[in-house]
Amino acid sequence: MTTLRERKTYRKAVLQSLYGAVERNRPEVSGATLRDELNLPDEDLSAACAYLAGEGLITVDWTSHKTPAMVSLTHEGIRFMEEEEESDAPPQGA
Incomplete structure (x- = not known):
C-alpha cells in the first residue's frame, strides 16, 4: 500500500x-x-488519475481494465497549475 506522501507525489x-x-x-x-x-x-x-478526475482537474478515458487510456487537463486543471506556477515564481524585482 502506498503512503499518503507517495500518493500526493504521484498526483x-x-x-x-x-x-x-x-x-x-x-x-x-x-x-x-x-x-x-x-x-x-x-x-x-x-x-492518481481517479482522484484528480474526482477533483475535476483532469478527464480520463478508461480502458476495460480500469487503467487510463487517454488523459487530459480540464480548464480547472490548467488554472490550478497556473496558480501553482505563479506561487512558485520568485517575487517581482527580486
Missing part, C-alpha cells in the same frame, strides 16, 4: 506531466505514455 507528477503536454500543444496524453514517463505502476497511476 503532482501526473498534473505536471499533463501541464507540460498542454504547453507543447499536446492536450491529451495516452495512459501508457504517462505511465512510462512517470515510471508508475498501473495501480498507482489509476489511483
